[in-house]
Amino acid sequence: MQLYLCEKPSQGRDVAKGLGATEKGEGCLKGHGVVVTWAFGHLLEQAPPEAYDPAYKRWALETLPIIPGEWKSEVKKETKKQFTVIRKLLSQASEVVVATDADREGESIAREILEQCGYRGSVKRLWLSALDDESVRKALGNLLPGEQTYPLYLSAMCRSRADWLVGMNLTRAYTVLAREQGYDGVLSVGRVQTPTLRLVVDRDRDIERFVPKPFWEVLGQFSASTGSFAAKWKPADEKLLDEEGRCINQQAAQAVAVKVAGGTGSITQLETRRKKEAPPLAFDLSTLQQEASRRWGYGAQDVLNAAQALYEKHKATSYPRTDCGYLPESQLSEAKQVVAAVMQSDSTLQPLQGHLDMSRKSRVWNDAKITAHHGIIPTLQPCKIDSMSEMERNLYDAIRRRYLAQFLPDHEYDHTTVTVNVGNEQFGTTGRKIVVPGWKALVASGNDQDKKDEQTLPPLTLGESCHVVGVEVQNKQTAAPKSFTEGTLIAAMTNASRFVTDLQLKQLLREHEGIGTEATRAGVIETLLKRGYLERKKRAIVSTATARTLIDALPPMITDVGTTALWEQSLGDVQSGKLSLDTFMNRQEAAIRKLVQLAGNATMRLPVQPSKTCPECGSNMRKRNSERGAFWGCIRYPDCKGIINVGGKSRARSKRAAS
Structure with missing residues (x-):
């Protein structure tokens, strides 16, 4: 019998569907020659210190460090029933397929069960990147040898033990x-x-600790033959500047304003370059959390939960716990099917269909950049957007737009740099003019917020005269982090x-x-x-x-x-x-x-709750609880057994008092 060990029941049902295992058993689903069972996350946990030595139950500096000679794990009380089911199935299995989440923790969830039950048979690995039917079928047809992913378990074990220590x-x-x-x-x-x-x-x-520091900017308004624009003074004397290039001399700024007011200058530098921006990579989890925080104020854990729901519940997106924004080149052949699924899921996107160039290969397709998982993208099958929560819809929309953006043109714009000389004082500015909206017509870039002040310049000519029609000294202050x-x-x-x-x-x-x-x-x-x-x-x-x-x-x-x-x-x-x-x-x-x-040797000065003085030794006391109720106990216990009832009367410490 081949036993598939999944991470949770929902995942087990998805795998069982792909295997045709429909017969219900206790904590499992059965098919012809196969059984699918599942954990509930980690069924095991690291044993507490007192499992190694009862003396460790009391917290004391003299018992530290606690370093187990042979590490122990314990079955969680709430999962003992399912653990017993899995242990019985393992005793009957000729081969185990690890089908937990395809990451370090997923590997650990399965392997620690195999270790605890002493399983020594054949092991293979089901590596799932998405839970829609077609992705599951593909993965079932390409099982990996168990030893290929076993190092993930070793890494997880090291992480768990290091965290425990x-x-x-x-x-x-x-x-x-x-x-x-x-x-x-x-x-x-x-x-x-x-x-x-x-x-x-x-x-x-x-x-x-931040102390704001003043600085001054001189902003000039210039009129050219084809229109007007604004430019800032660029001091030539470094003595007037701080380390960030800001003018810190108010008198100098005011003197320049007086000097150039009503004057005429000429354009001494004019350069325009055509620039291109490629579409952003697919989301990894961190960038998705950052984007969701910036746009909607969502918490990081809430985003992870919603992304996990898009993966598990809605089968709408690929595995979310990824650190990679790139996609395998082999998946480019599936792009038409993914786009079709996205369009079928939401008819409002249909007008975009004619603008997508499905032959386009953007930088996102790069095998050399792939880690354990690829970026988060829509799956091969349509999903039901109406069944999603608002947060899930927002995240799904952001994910699908980044994917569709790969088949739109680069964003192109002309970037112009201008310098105006007025009475030997230099004023500079930049401007941008969008030439090809490209993918930005579909996906707003977070960087656009930083460019909102960049102006659209009128057509200008090198050497052209410009009149100063206004000048202003702006009082500013440095901002705290x-x-x-x-x-x-x-x-x-x-x-x-x-x-x-x-x-x-x-x-x-x-x-x-x-x-x-x-x-x-x-x-x-x-x-x-x-x-x-x-x-x-x-x-x-x-x-x-x-x-x-x-x-x-x-x-x-x-x-x-x-x-x-x-x-x-x-x-x-x-x-x-x-x-x-x-x-x-x-x-x-x-x-x-x-x-x-x-x-x-450390010293601490913590905010403490009201305390009392021990009647026996004069040390501080702290409030504690026992079977007989709350009491004040000496911090030097067990060396000092001084006690004061909450009511104020001192008494001897009983053996049953809790530490």
Whole structure:
């Protein structure tokens, strides 16, 4: 019997349909010689510290670091029934086909079950990029050998264990330190979440420390024989400029305004170049999240959920958790079918049909740029747009427009640069004139927002005289950095090299992963919000006081984006076979030992809840709970067993009191 192991029931039904497995069984669907079963995401989880030693149940610095000798996993309570079903099916299977999501976590979901059940039989891999019927049938006809994707599991295992080591050890260490000051809560530390938090804390502090500086611009209005235009003064004396080329001398700006008012100048430089812009690549998940944040203010996790629904529920788009915007050249032959499906799904797009050049091969088709997955595109079959939510429709529309744009002409425009000399003072401006709208008639570019001030110039001639019909000195101030939004924070996590000063490390990071992965970045932000480290203020994301204190107490090794990005690169090396699991874990264990040692010397100044003084030793106390109700307990427990009832009366600590 061939057993297909899927990630979730909906995916299982899609695969079973392609196999003709229609007979219902307990937790599975059966067909001729095949059975399709499914997990519910991860059925297993890393065992907690107390599973290795009961002494670890109490949080204390002296028990750290906790480094398992032999790693243990446990079946989640809520998934034991389905795990039992899968284990029984595995005992009957002659071959297993891993049919979970085609990524690192998907591989892990299936392989950890096989490992826990001791399965040692034949394994193959179903690699799905879309869940529409035709895509499933194609993938079923091209099963991969299991060993080809096994390194994904090794990488996922390394990621899971590294996260456990950081989370269990450093969360305990810094929470214990905080509780010694009477702080009543848990200070969560994570391999990815903490450097992400550092990005926001640093940005917020940059904004708070920012002191606006004045600068001045001289704007002249010029009249030529064919029309008028505006141009800005370009100071020749560098002493008048700051590092960004802005004039910081008000008197000089005012003097120029007086000097050129009512005067006549001539055009000393005039250059027009025809420029072309190719259509943007297909969306990867990060760029989709950034676009959705910019256009509609959607949260990163909401976008991921909606994109997953477009993939799983509506079968409208390809696999969303991709870091690649390119498409395989082989799929160019399917383009007519994809476009036909898009048109059939929405009749309002029919007028566009005649403008598409299906023989056109844009830069998006590039085999050399393909990673594990290609960009997010519409599927080969029509979908029901009416059944989508507003967010899903918006995302689907953005995805399909980028795909259709590949078959429209390049956007072409004339870019003109002008310099006017008035009394030996230079004024400059630029203008653009659209020649061929091309793909921009269908897809608005985010960069267009930056070009909204660029004017349309009248026809001009080199050497032509221009009269100054108006001049204005504009008082301006430098602007503070902008607070992160979820979209710009995703961009920062993706492009971690921008926040690294070491040139060698910066170059290395440009070539590899940023912080986290396409699949996890939204979840990291959501976790920081839920734990009270970040707050939403309209579209902005800002850090809390607790977050700042934690970042200040932690060593740079755990907060630095460069360190974490290098760890992510190492996970990529495990996935590619360049690095072994043992070597990766040895490095992680050495790092944890060092970080725990640093934690022992850390100082923290956290906002604490009202506390009491221990009647036994004079130390701070913190509020705790037991079977007998709430009480105040000494932070030095078990060395000191001082206790005060919530009502105020001191008593001896019972054995049943909770720590």
